[in-house]
Amino acid sequence: MRDVAIIGVGMNKWGELWKSSLRDLAVEAGLKAMADAKADHIDSIVVGCMSSGLFTAQEHIAPLVAEYLGQGKVPATRVESACASGGLAFRAGFAEVASGLSDVVLVVGVEKMTDVSGDEATFTLGTAADQEYESYNGATFPGLYAMMANRHMHEFKTTRRQLSWVAVKNHANGMKNPNAQYRSEVTAEEVESAVKVADPLRLLDCSPITDGAAAVLLCPLDTARKKAKGHGLVKVLGIGQATDTMALHSRRSLCELAAVSEAGARAYKAAGKGPSDMNCAEVHDCFTIAEIMAAEALGFAAKGKGGRLAESGASSLGGKIPINTSGGLKSKGHPVGATGVAQIVELTEQLRGEAGPRQVKRARTGLAQNMGGTGASCVVSILGAA
Amino acid sequence: MRDVAIIGVGMNKWGELWKSSLRDLAVEAGLKAMADAKADHIDSIVVGCMSSGLFTAQEHIAPLVAEYLGQGKVPATRVESACASGGLAFRAGFAEVASGLSDVVLVVGVEKMTDVSGDEATFTLGTAADQEYESYNGATFPGLYAMMANRHMHEFKTTRRQLSWVAVKNHANGMKNPNAQYRSEVTAEEVESAVKVADPLRLLDCSPITDGAAAVLLCPLDTARKKAKGHGLVKVLGIGQATDTMALHSRRSLCELAAVSEAGARAYKAAGKGPSDMNCAEVHDCFTIAEIMAAEALGFAAKGKGGRLAESGASSLGGKIPINTSGGLKSKGHPVGATGVAQIVELTEQLRGEAGPRQVKRARTGLAQNMGGTGASCVVSILGAA
Numbered sequence: 063m064r065d066v067a068i069i070g071v072g073m074n075k076w077g078e079l080w081k082s083s084l085r086d087l088a089v090e091a092g093l094k095a096m097a098d099a100k101a102d103h104i105d106s107i108v109v110g111c112m113s114s115g116l117f118t119a120q121e122h123i124a125p126l127v128a129e130y131l132g133q134g135k136v137p138a139t140r141v142e143s144a145c146a147s148g149g150l151a152f153r154a155g156f157a158e159v160a161s162g163l164s165d166v167v168l169v170v171g172v173e174k175m176t177d178v179s180g181d182e183a184t185f186t187l188g189t190a191a192d193q194e195y196e197s198y199n200g201a202t203f204p205g206l207y208a209m210m211a212n213r214h215m216h217e218f219k220t221t222r223r224q225l226s227w228v229a230v231k232n233h234a235n236g237m238k239n240p241n242a243q244y245r246s247e248v249t250a251e252e253v254e255s256a257v258k259v260a261d262p263l264r265l266l267d268c269s270p271i272t273d274g275a276a277a278v279l280l281c282p283l284d285t286a287r288k289k290a291k292g293h294g295l296v297k298v299l300g301i302g303q304a305t306d307t308m309a310l311h312s313r314r315s316l317c318e319l320a321a322v323s324e325a326g327a328r329a330y331k332a333a334g335k336g337p338s339d340m341n342c343a344e345v346h347d348c349f350t351i352a353e354i355m356a357a358e359a360l361g362f363a364a365k366g367k368g369g370r371l372a373e374s375g376a377s378s379l380g381g382k383i384p385i386n387t388s389g390g391l392k393s394k395g396h397p398v399g400a401t402g403v404a405q406i407v408e409l410t411e412q413l414r415g416e417a418g419p420r421q422v423k424r425a426r427t428g429l430a431q432n433m434g435g436t437g438a439s440c441v442v443s444i445l446g447a448a
Numbered sequence: 449m450r451d452v453a454i455i456g457v458g459m460n461k462w463g464e465l466w467k468s469s470l471r472d473l474a475v476e477a478g479l480k481a482m483a484d485a486k487a488d489h490i491d492s493i494v495v496g497c498m499s500s501g502l503f504t505a506q507e508h509i510a511p512l513v514a515e516y517l518g519q520g521k522v523p524a525t526r527v528e529s530a531c532a533s534g535g536l537a538f539r540a541g542f543a544e545v546a547s548g549l550s551d552v553v554l555v556v557g558v559e560k561m562t563d564v565s566g567d568e569a570t571f572t573l574g575t576a577a578d579q580e581y582e583s584y585n586g587a588t589f590p591g592l593y594a595m596m597a598n599r600h601m602h603e604f605k606t607t608r609r610q611l612s613w614v615a616v617k618n619h620a621n622g623m624k625n626p627n628a629q630y631r632s633e634v635t636a637e638e639v640e641s642a643v644k645v646a647d648p649l650r651l652l653d654c655s656p657i658t659d660g661a662a663a664v665l666l667c668p669l670d671t672a673r674k675k676a677k678g679h680g681l682v683k684v685l686g687i688g689q690a691t692d693t694m695a696l697h698s699r700r701s702l703c704e705l706a707a708v709s710e711a712g713a714r715a716y717k718a719a720g721k722g723p724s725d726m727n728c729a730e731v732h733d734c735f736t737i738a739e740i741m742a743a744e745a746l747g748f749a750a751k752g753k754g755g756r757l758a759e760s761g762a763s764s765l766g767g768k769i770p771i772n773t774s775g776g777l778k779s780k781g782h783p784v785g786a787t788g789v790a791q792i793v794e795l796t797e798q799l800r801g802e803a804g805p806r807q808v809k810r811a812r813t814g815l816a817q818n819m820g821g822t823g824a825s826c827v828v829s830i831l832g833a834a
Contacts, residue, residue, distance in 0.1 A: 121530055124691070125821075129694055136690070154525065306511065308512045321521065
């Protein structure tokens with residue numbers, strides 16, 4: 063396998079982007095990544111998108127993105143794995159370069175979620191759960207994650223306040239990210255007095271519905287070394303991918319994210335690194351409890367201590383392992399197919415030293431964890447300054 | 449890149465399979481491919497599926513298939529490119545093995561289309577066209593392909609009868625395929641008196657709506673040589689992929705399938721072969737005119753002579769280049785995400801000499817061409833007996 067470098071990144075300012083269509087969003091992010099790399103040519107495209115069919119009545123979006131990017135006949139493939147679609151698209155792009163099938167690959171993650179009503183969006187997001195056994199019986203994602211949160215609070219004495227610290231931290235980070243959807247600080251008290259969605263989760267424990275796209279440009283590391291233009295080089299050190307049962311009720315425990323542990327272990331092994339080597343991490347905080355459980359599964363906190371990690375400030379900017387410096391899904395927004403690619407954008411900016419007010423000092427190695435559903439699919443990517 | 453072999457194939461008998469769910473179909477085909485290879489272990493899964501969201505309200509199907517196959521934590525990825533989803537999944541599985549990311553990869557193509565009404569199915573298939581410019585204005589696929597047919601008849605004097613020969617030939621082949629949906633011979637007169645769908649296309653010019661799945665198991669050629677169990681070895685010689693404009697009206701000509709030509713040229717180059725080296729071919733005959741145009745784009749007939757190819761018998765079983773020995777989409781059925789994988793199943797059986805009454809004599813090299821929409825995406829795979 064060839065070593066792979068990230069030579070360009072780009073994304074939109076995320077939000078409710080009523081004036082932009084799915085193709086507009088993808089093209090804007092893609093062109094930004096190409097401009098960032100000063101590249102005018104690509105060999106192939108991978109698009110990550112969860113449900114363009116249900117959200118916008120448009121499947122077959124990879125050739126559409128290729129066409130509207132002005133990239134004529136290039137091979138273009140869409141990858142879907144619910145909210146992990148972006149992360150899996152990144153892995154597919156990596157495989158494309160690593161295998162030698164393509165030299166310059168553009169990976170675009172995109173989702174256009176606000177063309178449908180809130181109820182329709184909830185229904186569509188529910189297609190990431192096991193429809194026959196979960197969604198059709200009324201278990202939507204806030205309810206499923208609420209069960210996980212309740213069990214975690216029961217087993218490990220995780221507190222309501224610890225959940226809140228995740229939201230407080232990520233909004234504080236998002237304040238520093240010009241591309242974040244909600245650039246507003248929140249206090250623990252505000253989180254705890256927000257409208258209840260599914261006990262114990264309140265509105266400010268939940269990631270929002272977002273339109274947005276993100277893109278990264280990949281090429282062989284050798285080529286990147288020769289052609290690097292103005293940015294520090296970022297290398298893909300290792301990627302791990304894994305799956306778990308679709309339905310939450312099929313799992314041994316509500317407090318374990320087995321696919322995250324497995325994907326993390328594979329990524330650490332591929333990179334020859336461990337949790338303590340990470341200088342920053344982007345973690346899939348679709349709900350506050352998700353960040354807590356993912357931090358445990360990735361080894362940033364001991365089992366049951368994920369809540370304490372947030373409370374202690376260790377995962378804040380300036381802490382031992384800053385998590386979600388971008389603002390995370392919580393504050394930056396969560397256009398489901400774009401999220402995994404935007405995590406790579408954030409890590410790349412951190413490892414290049416270009417993250418401005420969010421910059422983690424001496425960031426040399428970072429990790430991105432992106433998952434689908436209640437963790438039925440997961441991809442973990444580890445990047446390093448090269 | 450490592451050389452890649454096909455060590456197992458399997459599919460269901462296709463049709464309106466009211467008693468089988470999406471996951472049932474995928475698991476049945478996957479287990480058959482694993483049994484065919486006498487394999488009980490896989491390293492990763494790629495699923496090709498066009499629109500499980502709109503057809504069955506279930507996205508995120510790759511981990512679902514992994515779980516129900518009893519394959520626990522393995523990485524699983526879904527690939528979508530409308531009716532080329534299966535072919536692209538095959539390419540993604542190839543990349544997975546070729547790159548060294550996985551050793552044993554199961555590729556499953558699946559679509560469950562009959563859980564919705566005919567109108568809903570037409571709407572869903574329309575999401576493979578450019579929704580904003582085509583589908584929303586009433587241009588469904590029979591209409592779009594009818595325009596291509598009319599233009600082809602105008603420019604090249606292709607006759608109504610030549611269209612019919614494609615249907616007659618493919619139904620004759622499908623009669624010999626126990627897995628085909630419509631195992632019934634048709635005559636040219638029957639095709640021409642069938643109900644008109646979009647002039648000049650009649651019902652028997654159109655592929656049907658189908659439930660079904662198909663699967664192939666891949667591994668490195670070196671491993672396959674050591675472990676081959678009872679079947680002739682089949683090697684992937686080359687794969688080409690390309691795109692074209694989504695909307696038909698953006699093309700230079702209604703009679704050119706540029707993505708097919710480009711994907712074909714790439715596949716021929718990768719394989720070091722040309723059209724005359726092919727002993728059999730599976731071609732994307734979603735409509736009779738599609739086979740005619742694809743045969744031209746792939747070099748089996750000169751430009752404008754695709755109709756004559758069918759009429760002459762050259763593409764019949766026993767002819768110079770037998771096309772769609774499986775029955776094609778026309779007779780075998782067209783569960784959109786499964787079609788591209790089923791083409792690989794057919795070629796593998798041909799190259800192993802296991803195609804029974806459909807066997808092409810001395811078949812050593814074969815080609816599969818799978819496309820999405822009116823040809824906005826295309827993948828061409830060339831296989832050889834190893």
